[in-house]
Amino acid sequence: MSTPDFEALAKKLAGAKHTRERSAVAGEILGAAGALIRGGQQAADGPLKGLSRDDVEGWLSVVDAEALKADLQRGAEAAFEAVLAESESEAKEFQAWALEALHGRDTLEAALVGLAAWEAATGSLGEAGKRLRERLAEKLARVDAQGAALSRRLVGINAARRAARDRLAPQYRERAWWFSSRAECDDLAALWKSTDAGKASAHCPACARDRDNAKLAERPPGACATEDELWKLDSDEMPTARRRLLEKHARACPECALALQAVAVPLFDAPETPSSPELGRPTSAPPEVVASRPEFKVLRFRGPNARLVVEPAGGQRLLAAALKVGSASASIAGQSVGSALECDLKGVAGKRGTLRVELPGGRSVDVDVDI
Amino acid sequence: MPLLDLQDEELFAEISRKRAAGEDVRAEVGELVRRWRQPAAAVIRKIQKSYMRGSPDDEGDIFQEAVAKFIAKGLDQFRGQSIENPGTAAAPMAFFLRIVKHVAIDRYRRQREHLAPDRGDEEREEEPHEVERGVHAARRREEQGEASELYWAAFHRLEQEHPNEAKAWDLYRHQDVEDHNECARILGITVANSYKRVSRAQAYLRAYLLELMDAQR
Numbered sequence: 160m161s162t163p164d165f166e167a168l169a170k171k172l173a174g175a176k177h178t179r180e181r182s183a184v185a186g187e188i189l190g191a192a193g194a195l196i197r198g199g200q201q202a203a204d205g206p207l208k209g210l211s212r213d214d215v216e217g218w219l220s221v222v223d224a225e226a227l228k229a230d231l232q233r234g235a236e237a238a239f240e241a242v243l244a245e246s247e248s249e250a251k252e253f254q255a256w257a258l259e260a261l262h263g264r265d266t267l268e269a270a271l272v273g274l275a276a277w278e279a280a281t282g283s284l285g286e287a288g289k290r291l292r293e294r295l296a297e298k299l300a301r302v303d304a305q306g307a308a309l310s311r312r313l314v315g316i317n318a319a320r321r322a323a324r325d326r327l328a329p330q331y332r333e334r335a336w337w338f339s340s341r342a343e344c345d346d347l348a349a350l351w352k353s354t355d356a357g358k359a360s361a362h363c364p365a366c367a368r369d370r371d372n373a374k375l376a377e378r379p380p381g382a383c384a385t386e387d388e389l390w391k392l393d394s395d396e397m398p399t400a401r402r403r404l405l406e407k408h409a410r411a412c413p414e415c416a417l418a419l420q421a422v423a424v425p426l427f428d429a430p431e432t433p434s435s436p437e438l439g440r441p442t443s444a445p446p447e448v449v450a451s452r453p454e455f456k457v458l459r460f461r462g463p464n465a466r467l468v469v470e471p472a473g474g475q476r477l478l479a480a481a482l483k484v485g486s487a488s489a490s491i492a493g494q495s496v497g498s499a500l501e502c503d504l505k506g507v508a509g510k511r512g513t514l515r516v517e518l519p520g521g522r523s524v525d526v527d528v529d530i
Numbered sequence: 531m532p533l534l535d536l537q538d539e540e541l542f543a544e545i546s547r548k549r550a551a552g553e554d555v556r557a558e559v560g561e562l563v564r565r566w567r568q569p570a571a572a573v574i575r576k577i578q579k580s581y582m583r584g585s586p587d588d589e590g591d592i593f594q595e596a597v598a599k600f601i602a603k604g605l606d607q608f609r610g611q612s613i614e615n616p617g618t619a620a621a622p623m624a625f626f627l628r629i630v631k632h633v634a635i636d637r638y639r640r641q642r643e644h645l646a647p648d649r650g651d652e653e654r655e656e657e658p659h660e661v662e663r664g665v666h667a668a669r670r671r672e673e674q675g676e677a678s679e680l681y682w683a684a685f686h687r688l689e690q691e692h693p694n695e696a697k698a699w700d701l702y703r704h705q706d707v708e709d710h711n712e713c714a715r716i717l718g719i720t721v722a723n724s725y726k727r728v729s730r731a732q733a734y735l736r737a738y739l740l741e742l743m744d745a746q747r
Contacts (some may be wrong), residue, residue, distance in 0.1 A: 239737065243730055303574040308741045351733040369740055375681055376735035379703055386636050387674035393628060398689075400704045401682050414642060421635045424571055426627040 163191035163415065172209065182217035187208050190219065190266050193273030199328035200514050204280040207273070212285060215277060217292055218270075219284075219291035225297035231302065231309055231337065235258025242351045258317045258323075261337045265323075270336060303336065305505035310340035310368065314348045317341075341365070352509070371473035379404060383415050396478065399520040406453070423453040423472040441460050450526040457528060465504040469493060469516055476519055484512040484530065504530055533561045537663075542622040549605060563597050566623050570596065570630045577634035584638060592637060596630040602627055680746075684738035692734055698727035699735070 168188050175181040180491040190211060192202040218355035234257045241253035274292070278284065282290060313320060324338035332339050341347060346366045350359040356374045384392065384405050392405070393398040409415040446458035446468065454475045458468045469480045472490035480493030486509045491507070502514070510530050515524045533541065546560045563570075574592050578584035582591065689696040701707045702724075703718060714724040 186575070223590065239733075245726070308744055326586075345723060351736065352729070354729070354732070356736065372570070372740055372743055373736040374630065375677055375739050376732055380678045380681050383674065385678060386632070387675070388678070389635060390628075390632055393632065398686060400685065400700045404704050414639065417581065417642075418635060418639055419637075421577050421631075424573070424576045424580055426624055426631065465737055471723060514599060 163195065165191065169206060169209050172214070178213075178217055179221065179494040181214050182221050183451070186222070186270055189215070189273030189277060190270040191273070192276055193271065195278060197269055197327050197331045198270050202273070202276055207277045207280050209283070212282075212288065215274065216288040216291060217283060219288060219295060222267065222295055224267070224295055224302055227273065227304070228302045229259045230263045231305065234258070234337075235309040235312035239312040239351065240315075240349050242315040246328060254316045255321060257313070258319050265335065267299070274528050300348035306336040306340055311330065311335060313337065313348060314341050314344050315351075317343070317345050317348065351395060383408070383412060384418055387420050389418055392419075395519055402520075403523070407480035415520070419453045423475075425472065449528050450514070452526065454524065454525060455516060457514060457526060459528070459530070467502045467504060467530070469500040469514070471498050477516060479517040480514060482512050482514045482528075485509050490515075513514055532658055533558060538562065540566065545605065557603060559597075562622070562722060563600070563626070566626050567593065569623065569627055573627050573630050574634050577638065581638035584634075585737055588637070592630065592634050596626065596633045597628050599633065600626050617734045671705060680739060680742050682744055684735050687738045688731060692731065693729045695731035695734060698724060699702070699731035
């Protein structure tokens with residue numbers, strides 16, 4: 160470690176015209192002294208004794224611990240990207256960003272060690288200073304609470320972290336989690352890139368636990384719908400991807416098929432024929448159900464007013480419907496009638512077509528229908 | 531005004547007001563659910579028909595459980611918005627009936643699960659007692675449910691933070707388009723990019739899952 164130029168810092172402090180400027184230089188001096196101590200060297204009292212209580216308390220009042228949280232997160236993200244990088248040069252760039260983002264937290268740690276040395280050399284903080292230091296400690300504890308999660312991503316720069324950790328005297332290493340936590344867990348970095356988590360090696364119990372837990376990402380759970388999920392499905396709050404997977408799962412799982420069917424049960428008794436007056440206009444025959452899905456059913460009316468009516472199941476909403484007949488390029492757009500959609504079949508009856516129904520959440524369902 | 535003279539919506543608004551003021555709402559809730567008893571019974575019968583099980587005796591239990599859920603959670607969850615017609619007010623009764631429907635579904639699902647033979651699980655042979663089987667099934671269901679919720683929470687985060695990777699993952703894993711040529715064609719990207727996105731999605735999902743598990747501890 161290069162020896163800090165305390166003389167230059169002392170001059171800088173003497174030349175500082177404003178309190179804020181003095182506070183900033185005070186932080187630099189504390190940090191420089193703390194860095195020496197953390198590196199296992201003796202810091203001379205002289206530079207620290209040049210700092211007044213006002214200087215130190217001024218520094219404590221301007222330290223922004225909250226900003227470090229974002230820095231650390233950015234560092235962890237960059238370290239993660241370094242693992243996923245496609246080229247060596249890209250990886251190096253991310254590694255450099257990640258290390259730089261850790262610098263702020265490490266510098267503050269050094270300044271706090273310097274502060275302890277200042278107190279030992281010159282006396283204690285005043286009451287206001289003690290309160291400031293307590294508040295800073297509380298904020299820092301909140302920042303450091305994310306250490307375990309961030310360390311998993313920081314494994315992407317483990318070589319550099321180990322080097323930085325090893326420059327610290329042993330008693331300061333553990334506290335510097337940004338350098339030391341999971342610093343030996345290079346297997347975890349391999350896990351991020353592995354196509355099969357089960358085959359990733361694990362050098363410690365934490366890596367083994369992470370590897371086993373990460374297996375859940377290998378393939379989405381084909382689990383049956385939970386009670387809560389069925390409620391979400393009924394409330395139209397289920398993520399589209401999950402809904403699609405559940406529908407697929409239900410094709411092979413009778414229990415879930417039954418549950419989906421039950422969820423689609425309407426709350427109120429719907430008449431056999433569509434409920435709105437327009438839909439109820441006279442027809443020569445009662446409608447037939449030509450397709451039934453959890454979200455809707457398709458009714459076919461024959462006769463002079465031949466039409467397909469797409470009726471939503473309870474709790475469902477239909478956005479649009481379009482009927483494509485045979486190889487025709489044009490579609491017959493469904494018209495809204497109440498909450499249902501209606502496609503006029505004039506001139507196309509007796510053929511076969513595909514009805515596309517658009518549902519909320521960007522989903523669409525195609526059903527083949529005999530017209 | 532006497533409770534009997536209030537419309538459902540007015541009564542519900544009164545319940546919300548009194549709850550916010552920390553007042554007793556038992557009388558108002560009692561009046562509301564009394565009005566909804568018949569439609570609730572109709573919903574229960576539909577679910578029984580759907581599951582081809584249950585008896586009229588079940589109705590009382592299901593109704594009571596639904597009322598308890600409505601009071602415990604439903605009163606706060608009810609958002610007053612219609613799902614059928616967004617932007618319009620929903621009837622509190624429809625919300626209550628949905629709770630009834632789901633209590634009934636859950637009841638008959640559990641019954642079926644409890645009674646169904648599970649040939650794939652050899653542990654069952656060592657647990658012949660129905661109670662043990664029930665406990666075992668409940669535990670397994672809970673574990674599966676937790677895993678599923680974790681996975682979907684992680685995927686949701688992926689959609690928020692890395693939408694391109696999420697789309698590729700959705701195609702590749704959820705929609706079983708396990709062919710990068712096809713994924714690339716659908717997404718309008720190169721095949722190399724498809725590989726890259728799926729690989730990155732998997733890495734992020736793993737990280738999110740581990741972080742979510744940490745948060746649960």
